[in-house]
Amino acid sequence: MDNTYVDKLSAAQVPPxxxxxxxxxxxxxxxxxxxxxxxxxxxxxTLDVSLGLDESCIVEFIYKExxxxxxxxxxxxxxxxxxxxxxxNIDNKNxxxxxxxxxxxxxxxxxxxxxxxxxxxxxxxxxTMLDLSYTIIPFPLFxxxxxxxxxxxxGYCPIKRLLLNRCGLGLKGGIELFENxxxxxxxxxLFVNGNNLSDGCMNDIISYINNIPICKLRILxxxxxxxxxxxxxxxxxxxxxxxxxxxxxxHIQDNCQSExxxxxxxxxxxxxxxxxxxxxxxxxxxxxxxxxxxxxxFNCIWADHLRICTNxxxxxxxxxxxxxxxxxxxxxxxxxxxxxRYCDISNNTINGKIIASSVGNMIRTNQTLRYLNISGNILNxxxxxxxxxGLGLNKSLIT
Numbered sequence: 001m002d003n004t005y006v007d008k009l010s011a012a013q014v015p016p017x018x019x020x021x022x023x024x025x026x027x028x029x030x031x032x033x034x035x036x037x038x039x040x041x042x043x044x045x046t047l048d049v050s051l052g053l054d055e056s057c058i059v060e061f062i063y064k065e066x067x068x069x070x071x072x073x074x075x076x077x078x079x080x081x082x083x084x085x086x087x088x089n090i091d092n093k094n095x096x097x098x099x100x101x102x103x104x105x106x107x108x109x110x111x112x113x114x115x116x117x118x119x120x121x122x123x124x125x126x127x128t129m130l131d132l133s134y135t136i137i138p139f140p141l142f143x144x145x146x147x148x149x150x151x152x153x154x155g156y157c158p159i160k161r162l163l164l165n166r167c168g169l170g171l172k173g174g175i176e177l178f179e180n181x182x183x184x185x186x187x188x189x190l191f192v193n194g195n196n197l198s199d200g201c202m203n204d205i206i207s208y209i210n211n212i213p214i215c216k217l218r219i220l221x222x223x224x225x226x227x228x229x230x231x232x233x234x235x236x237x238x239x240x241x242x243x244x245x246x247x248x249x250x251h252i253q254d255n256c257q258s259e260x261x262x263x264x265x266x267x268x269x270x271x272x273x274x275x276x277x278x279x280x281x282x283x284x285x286x287x288x289x290x291x292x293x294x295x296x297x298f299n300c301i302w303a304d305h306l307r308i309c310t311n312x313x314x315x316x317x318x319x320x321x322x323x324x325x326x327x328x329x330x331x332x333x334x335x336x337x338x339x340x341r342y343c344d345i346s347n348n349t350i351n352g353k354i355i356a357s358s359v360g361n362m363i364r365t366n367q368t369l370r371y372l373n374i375s376g377n378i379l380n381x382x383x384x385x386x387x388x389x390g391l392g393l394n395k396s397l398i399t
Contacts, residue, residue: 098129108138119144121154128158133165133191142173149187150180158186165221166194171201174225178204185214193223193251202231210242218246223291224254229273232256236276243284250277253293253316270295270320275302281309289314293344300326306333306340313341318373322348324355331358335365343369347376356386363390363397370398 099118115132117123119141124130137145147153149162169177174197181187182204197205205222209215232252239247256270274292279302281287288311297320306312322330327350334340350359356379363372379387391397 097126098131099127100129100131101135108136108141111135112138112141115141116144119148121148121157124148124154124157124159126158129161130159131161131163132167133163134167136168137164137173142169142176146176146180149177149184151185152183157184160186161189162187163191164195165191167192169195169197171196171198174198174201175204178208182208182211183214185216188216188246189219190217191219191221191251192225193221193254195225197222197225197227199226199228199231201225202227202234206235206238209244209247210238212242212244215244216246217244219249219251220247221249221251221291222255223251226257227252227255229256229270232270232273233276236273236278236280239277239284239287240280243286245286248286249289249291250287251291252277252295253291254295256295269298271297271299271301271326274300275305278302278305278309281305281312285311288312288339291316292320293317294319296320298323298326300330303329303333306330306337309337310339312337313339315340315342316344317348318344318346318376320348324349327355328358331355331362334369335362337366338368340366340369342371344373345377346373350374350377351379356384360386360388360390363387364393367394367396369394370396372397372399 101115101118119130132145149157149159151157164177167173169192174192174195177192178201181190205220209217209220232255235252252273256273270292274295274297277290281290282305290312293316297317300322303326306315317330322345327345327348330345334343350356359374363369374387
């Protein structure tokens with residue numbers, strides 16, 4: 001396979017396909033009728049499609065375009081022209097286990113005609129992974145998707161991994177999505193990063209994850225959705241009260257941007273939300289991964305909760321502005337934590353001798369930490385000397 005294509009898929013964060021041994025990667029280019037089997041790969045500049053198929057599956061892609069004279073296909077093969085027909089015919093006997101479409105160039109009419117057959121209830125009866133990231137989903141197509149995800153309407157939806165990163169859902173689309181997956185007991189991984197869901201969608205998110213025992217969600221990714229401290233604090237309270245036993249990974253990176261509280265005339269940071277979520281983790285022992293990269297963390301008033309968290313093993317705190325006091329509290333807490341295996345505190349403000357000494361003491365004391373990322377911090381010779389002393393006494397760190 002062409003290395004450029006592999007790099008493009010990696011950059012788009014395409015997840016691993018199910019049943020990899022029997023899968024096929026297809027990129028479309030020709031406007032002529034083509035029939036693809038597992039051994040054929042055709043390239044198209046404006047669309048990447050990846051299908052996980054069984055060995056006997058044959059997918060027929062049909063593109064027809066009439067010119068001004070109405071005498072057949074357009075021989076100029078102009079990619080900017082909207083086709084009159086763009087259809088995917090799939091034999092009902094064949095099973096599609098995974099589908100990935102990463103496109104930000106195709107017109108809405110093309111996306112509707114291309115993806116509607118793929119997202120229909122009949123076609124999705126075996127699909128376990130669906131990735132439409134970076135594709136602005138037209139409303140008619142989004143309605144088809146919601147109808148398929150709603151098991152009260154479709155009867156059965158086996159999709160376990162759903163990726164809708166940067167699809168332009170907005171508040172209205174986010175509310176409709178979570179309302180339709182409310183009764184879905186099959187979905188396990190949901191990624192809706194960069195959709196500007198805002199605080200108005202948080203009540204529907206909480207209602208969904210608290211719909212026990214229907215909700216089987218294990219991974220929830222809400223990064224870069226303009227969520228404020230108040231809405232994420234309410235998420236923390238919900239996790240503490242209901243204690244969803246399935247949810248183990250939460251990504252809330254790139255939220256909690258600083259805002260002015262008019263009542264106290266002070267900036268509200270992400271520390272309050274982190275305090276409520278970490279407090280919930282002391283009671284909810286299923287959560288083991290928390291991503292709070294770029295969440296405007298400063299004081300780390302929540303660090304004491306990490307002392308008694310026995311379940312968390314992965315903690316992302318990169319690209320914040322943690323001050324000296326906050327970093328000291330954080331290092332002291334991680335030093336006695338026995339469950340954290342991976343910690344990322346890169347690109348913060350670790351630059352003083354005292355703070356570097358705290359990091360070194362954390363490395364020396366904690367004998368369960370295996371991966372620590374402190375890159376992007378400005379340290380002097382004394383700082384590196386303290387960290388080096390800690391590394392000399394640590395027997396657990398790998399990187």
